[in-house]
Amino acid sequence: MGVMGNIFDKCDFESKIFENRGIMLPSYLPEKLPFREKQIEDMVSVLSACTKGDRPTNLFIYGKPGTGKTSCTKYVINQLDEFAKKNSLRIRTIYANCRQYNSKYKVLSNVVQKLLPERDIIGYSGTFVYENLLAYCEKNQAKLIVAMDEIDKVKDLDELIYALTRANEELKKGAISIIGISNQLTFKERLDARTKSSLCEKEIVFPPYNAEELAEILRERVKMAFKKGVVDESAIKYAAAIAAQESGDARAAVMLLLRAGELAEKELLNKVTDVEVRKAKREVEEEIAIDMISTLPEQQQLVIYAISRLTFEKRGIKRFDDEHALCSGEIYDEYKKIAARFNIAPVSIRWFQEYIGELETYGIILTTNSGKGFKGQSRIIRLGLDVEKVKTALEKRFSS
């Protein structure tokens, strides 16, 4: 044996694509929040009350995912903290994600834990936690601002809001304000009337970004996250266009560009263009689809498996004019064979047809109606996804 290199030698620790990949991750909090000046200004004008010693009104923020709700809120309360520190004001801000803290008790104990990190309050009763909260505010004469992200995930929200608003009545010196954040626009209507009126004293809407705004946001990120000149303008434009068309979700746009960058890195390219973005988009869609397939009922999985097998076998072998078009009869036969192999009772052809229709509405398969020239009214079926990936995913599923 000659001189052996290290097996990690191939892994270039110096990326040719990324300058700082972390900036493209969802956890990154940007310093600039373009196109949200108005919303930030509104938040400041509400929260500025506490710098004058008053209790800020509660705030309800809503908008679709990826419209900057969380980033703006975090940014504003960080700034407020900084300002309070500089001017020695008695203001405390707390951010809690309610997906994690999804009940009144969990939220309150998390808040108290953050206020009193040295005090161990885990395992104590709700009233004990609540009293600690009051005691803290009273003792420190604190204006407390609690930002609750994904507030719709809290199971007993009415009680939580009630507890926090009632606290204000009991407190002589301190005060508590709530910032509620939600991406469900219908959520507000489900609330108790009293909860609604106290939580929604002031509302701020975060509209989705349009394509130009998304492109600007991406350019800003790319400047810091990627090496200079690596990301082509076409990639930015394309990623922005996709995200704008789908929901105006900035996080999705950033993720897409991150995936495109990782793809370019894997393929040892030195540029990221719209081609990589397109590939990244396909990759993401396929992952979602395969994920979805795994949650489908067993029978439908068998149908998809039958289609993937037949398509796989037929690749290259031309039949009629279409490359890998299938008609429902042969799929049903294959499906019955596979079902027998796995000892699963097959469904009747009638129900099989319903499955085909359902899978089509999910976008997993594509069907065209062969009006003329072939077996009367019939459906030509093909898989809308990467056949091999689907096949291996399902083989894994059924082998266990």
Add this chain to the structure above:
DNA sequence: AATCCACAGGAAGTGCTGGGCG
């Protein structure tokens, strides 16, 4: 032209399940 074939899709019936109600 009559019949067959391969298929789509409607209608009605069946057996199971889970939730509301007396």
Add this chain to the structure above:
DNA sequence: CGCCCAGCACTTCCTGTGGATT
């Protein structure tokens, strides 16, 4: 607590379409 009924997943049966075969 048992009962009943609605809803579901599915089957059986049936009608209709349009090319292929006799």
